[in-house]
Amino acid sequence: MRRRWIAVAVRVTVVTVVMVAGACGESSYEGGSPQTPSRVPSTSVSEGARMPDLVGLDSAEAGRRLGELGLGSTWDTVTVRCEARPGSVVRQAPTAGAVITAGTTVRVRTARLDLDEFRGPCDLPEFGPVTGRDAALARLFYRFAADPSLGAPFVDGPVWTGIEDGPVATAVSEARRADLAAWRLDSEYAERGGPFSALDVAAASGGYYEVGRGVAGTCPGGDGAAPPELAGLRAITLTVPGDSIDSCLSWWAVTLFVDHDLIRGVALRLGSP
Numbered sequence: 001m002r003r004r005w006i007a008v009a010v011r012v013t014v015v016t017v018v019m020v021a022g023a024c025g026e027s028s029y030e031g032g033s034p035q036t037p038s039r040v041p042s043t044s045v046s047e048g049a050r051m052p053d054l055v056g057l058d059s060a061e062a063g064r065r066l067g068e069l070g071l072g073s074t075w076d077t078v079t080v081r082c083e084a085r086p087g088s089v090v091r092q093a094p095t096a097g098a099v100i101t102a103g104t105t106v107r108v109r110t111a112r113l114d115l116d117e118f119r120g121p122c123d124l125p126e127f128g129p130v131t132g133r134d135a136a137l138a139r140l141f142y143r144f145a146a147d148p149s150l151g152a153p154f155v156d157g158p159v160w161t162g163i164e165d166g167p168v169a170t171a172v173s174e175a176r177r178a179d180l181a182a183w184r185l186d187s188e189y190a191e192r193g194g195p196f197s198a199l200d201v202a203a204a205s206g207g208y209y210e211v212g213r214g215v216a217g218t219c220p221g222g223d224g225a226a227p228p229e230l231a232g233l234r235a236i237t238l239t240v241p242g243d244s245i246d247s248c249l250s251w252w253a254v255t256l257f258v259d260h261d262l263i264r265g266v267a268l269r270l271g272s273p
């Protein structure tokens with residue numbers, strides 16, 4: 001298996017340390033231990049400084065703001081449905097406007113979808129520069145990923161699904177199209193263990209994605225090749241919104257290969273460290 005996704009060295013900054021703490025939290029709304037505090041010696045907090053309002057910000061931006069202030073932080077997660085964007089801040093302590101000092105440790109809770117409890121779909125406006133029929137087709141696919149009983153405009157017969165340009169792939173038969181297990185690929189990929197599913201990744205976005213045309217090159221430097229079986233077809237790619245990305249680990253893309261406005265193939269790409 002080709003390993004274009006092998007990790008590359010990245011320069012770690014204070015801001016990155018804060019963001020990683022947020023990305024790794026796995027506790028639920030009602031409990032769970034928060035992550036170990038990140039403690040950053042600060043010379044940025046002046047006397048009488050006030051806590052900024054982080055609620056509603058993506059965790060990447062919230063991490064940057066805390067890093068600029070040099071504040072320590074702990075991160076955990078809150079399970080949500082459609083009321084908050086996955087990865088965004090939903091609670092903070094101290095609250096916005098509270099007086100902070102160089103020794104303040106900020107507790108941050110970010111939203112996440114637990115696909116075992118709720119997949120969606122969530123009804124949201126379109127994001128990104130692509131509109132029209134390609135955006136509409138992407139929305140229909142997202143809704144299918146969240147709830148396969150809704151159906152989507154696929155070609156007759158099997159649909160190709162795989163990782164990148166096909167080192168791991170399978171054909172999903174028409175009879176099993178609504179079976180989530182049929183879309184899962186059991187493999188190691190992007191420094192992670194499987195199984196992987198383009199449907200799960202799209203559903204976990206909560207409908208917050210951007211639509212682009214063509215195949216996105218895999219972060220941090222992979223090419224945008226199409227699987228040989230689907231080369232030449234129109235490609236529509238759903239990706240994580242740009243303002244949500246703090247490192248390649250938070251990047252993903254799901255590419256639809258379209259034949260006369262019908263989906264013939266679905267490819268998954270995940271970023272590596």
